Amino acid sequence: MRRLNLQVGLSIVSMLIIVALLAPWLAPFHPTEYADLNNAGLPPGSPFLLGTDEQGRDVLSRILYGARISLMVGLVVQSMNTLVGVTLGVTAGYFGGWWDELVQGLTNLMLAVPTIVFALALMTILGPGLTSLFVALGLTDWSYSCRISRAQVLSQKSQNYVQAAETLGFSKAHIMFREILPNVAGPLVVVATMGVGSAILSEASLSFIGLGVVPPDPSWGGMLARAREQLMGAPWIAIYPGLALFFTVLGFNMLGDGLRDLLDPQGRANT
Amino acid sequence: MSGIENILQVEGLSIAVGSKHDSPLAAESVTFNVKRGEIFGMVGESGCGKSICALAVSGLLRSPLRTTAGRVMFEDKDILALNSREIRQLRGGRIAMIFQEPMTALNPLMRVGDQIAEMFVLHERLSNSEARRRAVAALEQVQVPSPEQRCADYPHQLSGGMRQRVMIAIAMACKPALLIADEPTTALDVTIQAEIISLVLELCQQSGTAVLLISHDLGLVAETCNRVAVMYAGRIIEEQRGDLIFSSPLHPYTRGLVAALPRPGRRLAGGQKPLADIPGLVPPIGQRAAGCHFVPRCGRADAKCKQDVPQATQLGGDGFVRCFHHG
Numbered sequence: 001m002r003r004l005n006l007q008v009g010l011s012i013v014s015m016l017i018i019v020a021l022l023a024p025w026l027a028p029f030h031p032t033e034y035a036d037l038n039n040a041g042l043p044p045g046s047p048f049l050l051g052t053d054e055q056g057r058d059v060l061s062r063i064l065y066g067a068r069i070s071l072m073v074g075l076v077v078q079s080m081n082t083l084v085g086v087t088l089g090v091t092a093g094y095f096g097g098w099w100d101e102l103v104q105g106l107t108n109l110m111l112a113v114p115t116i117v118f119a120l121a122l123m124t125i126l127g128p129g130l131t132s133l134f135v136a137l138g139l140t141d142w143s144y145s146c147r148i149s150r151a152q153v154l155s156q157k158s159q160n161y162v163q164a165a166e167t168l169g170f171s172k173a174h175i176m177f178r179e180i181l182p183n184v185a186g187p188l189v190v191v192a193t194m195g196v197g198s199a200i201l202s203e204a205s206l207s208f209i210g211l212g213v214v215p216p217d218p219s220w221g222g223m224l225a226r227a228r229e230q231l232m233g234a235p236w237i238a239i240y241p242g243l244a245l246f247f248t249v250l251g252f253n254m255l256g257d258g259l260r261d262l263l264d265p266q267g268r269a270n271t
Numbered sequence: 272m273s274g275i276e277n278i279l280q281v282e283g284l285s286i287a288v289g290s291k292h293d294s295p296l297a298a299e300s301v302t303f304n305v306k307r308g309e310i311f312g313m314v315g316e317s318g319c320g321k322s323i324c325a326l327a328v329s330g331l332l333r334s335p336l337r338t339t340a341g342r343v344m345f346e347d348k349d350i351l352a353l354n355s356r357e358i359r360q361l362r363g364g365r366i367a368m369i370f371q372e373p374m375t376a377l378n379p380l381m382r383v384g385d386q387i388a389e390m391f392v393l394h395e396r397l398s399n400s401e402a403r404r405r406a407v408a409a410l411e412q413v414q415v416p417s418p419e420q421r422c423a424d425y426p427h428q429l430s431g432g433m434r435q436r437v438m439i440a441i442a443m444a445c446k447p448a449l450l451i452a453d454e455p456t457t458a459l460d461v462t463i464q465a466e467i468i469s470l471v472l473e474l475c476q477q478s479g480t481a482v483l484l485i486s487h488d489l490g491l492v493a494e495t496c497n498r499v500a501v502m503y504a505g506r507i508i509e510e511q512r513g514d515l516i517f518s519s520p521l522h523p524y525t526r527g528l529v530a531a532l533p534r535p536g537r538r539l540a541g542g543q544k545p546l547a548d549i550p551g552l553v554p555p556i557g558q559r560a561a562g563c564h565f566v567p568r569c570g571r572a573d574a575k576c577k578q579d580v581p582q583a584t585q586l587g588g589d590g591f592v593r594c595f596h597h598g
Contacts, residue, residue, distance in 0.1 A: 160370060160372050160375040161375060161376055163331075163370075164368075164370065164376040164377070165378070166331060166362075167329055167331060167362055167367075167368040168363035168368075168389075168393075168441065169360065169362035169393060169394065170359070171359065179378050179381075182378075182380045183378070183380050
């Protein structure tokens with residue numbers, strides 16, 4: 001199949017976006033306010049299609065609302081990472097010299113320590129909550145965007161059109177962000193797409209250990225954390241949010257893969 | 272402003288490769304001037320320093336190249352003393368450049384019209400819509416057919432000749448006082464070359480733009496330029512009126528170049544080679560001896576040539592030659 005990755009990835013991601021946008025209309029119950037202990041721990045069936053959790057809340061509704069949080073965290077965090085990474089990478093590649101050395105050192109530092117450890121440290125300082133999540137994840141995972149944009153700019157810098165722009169009197173900022181950046185956008189889009197998936201996963205991890213989204217707001221990671229205790233008796237409480245998370249991250253990764261194939265002329269020629 | 276005023280004065284310009292005290296010189300006390308509205312040619316083979324001089328004139332020398340001596344006066348400003356903001360205001364507006372590679376000198380992701388319009392926005396502070404109208408007019412001026420449609424094209428949709436026309440439109444957009452054309456036609460077909468050159472000259476005449484034409488094509492330069500400087504191994508060794516460079520070359524190197532040109536229909540005397548050549552090779556930078564750089568290849572060289580750098584001998588009228596045994 002041609003561009004299977006792209007098609008599947010795009011379908012999953014667009015479905016996620018639709019679900020997130022329409023959650024209030026799609027969800028049969030309110031994710032937090034509908035909690036009837038008489039219905040606690042019901043298996044999938046009617047009217048609770050995916051069962052209920054230990055407080056009697058509808059698992060399906062909570063997953064649908066959880067998509068909103070996951071998507072928002074993924075997009076905001078990755079936008080911040082891209083902004084930081086691309087700004088540092090492009091300027092480092094263009095100016096070179098001590099600034100390049102500094103940015104490269106910083107990038108290597110970020111790469112050497114796992115992102116989640118940095119994020120954990122920041123979350124501990126800032127305390128749980130969405131805003132802290134944005135800051136903690138949005139400022140710690142920019143090293144790939146940075147490296148790739150730097151490398152791309154280095155290869156474009158010697159191109160004639162860049163030198164031509166210099167002779168025409170354009171400012172350095174104009175040359176970096178109006179001339180060069182659009183020409184290196186392809187690989188950056190790929191990195192950013194995959195980054196959304198990993199940001200969603202990081203949010204789930206942090207929520208899982210209680211440092212992310214504050215309960216009772218439905219976060220997939222948080223749902224998994226509390227489902228852990230009933231894994232034997234009521235596995236559906238864990239399985240369905242887990243699947244949602246799995247397919248979401250898979251979707252973004254496949255979309256990223258597909259975009260890479262699409263944007264790479266050599267890969268395109270081979271299909 | 273008078274017609275014979277110098278728009279560009281380069282005085283004793285030396286450019287070194289590398290930052291060491293004894294770094295080799297890519298250009299050695301180069302002196303020339305370009306008058307307002309005149310076409311000034313610079314010829315020489317690859318590596319003789321002509322492009323480097325052009326870069327210095329537009330303030331674009333990058334490490335490891337650096338100027339070690341001399342002045343570059345453009346109008347009343349010393350280019351080498353300007354800061355980067357001041358020089359950016361000159362570039363593109365008062366000093367424009369066109370290059371030998373029209374294929375790659377345009378941004379592949381911007382529409383051709385936008386690339387021209389940018390110039391008006393940047394240097395003449397026009398609004399976007401006004402700039403776009405001027406871009407169409409500029410394309411029309413460089414004789415691109417159906418300019419409205421071409422404005423919406425991307426560079427890869429145009430042929431090489433078209434792209435060079437677009438480059439010319441960009442360069443001439445703000446009616447610069449000086450146009451530096453570095454081998455503008457080298458990458459083009461011979462038939463297109465003539466069209467492009469006459470287009471450039473016509474536009475420059477209309478706007479009173481002086482041209483610094485850099486080329487290794489002696490014929491082109493002699494035909495189009497008011498005055499021609501011949502460079503060899505970093506020095507200008509002869510400067511003459513364009514029409515005289517063919518008829519009465521003075522420096523042995525220039526004479527060799529002219530003799531090496533193929534002439535259709537020339538009868539060969541017995542034992543004469545169909546094409547004359549200059550024996551030997553250009554000494555690489557860093558291995559240039561004291562004295563005249565042409566000594567190893569020169570039939571007239573003597574001991575004096577090996578020791579002393581020949582000073583410019585002024586010729587009657589315009590021009591000079593740097594040779595002890597010229598003529």
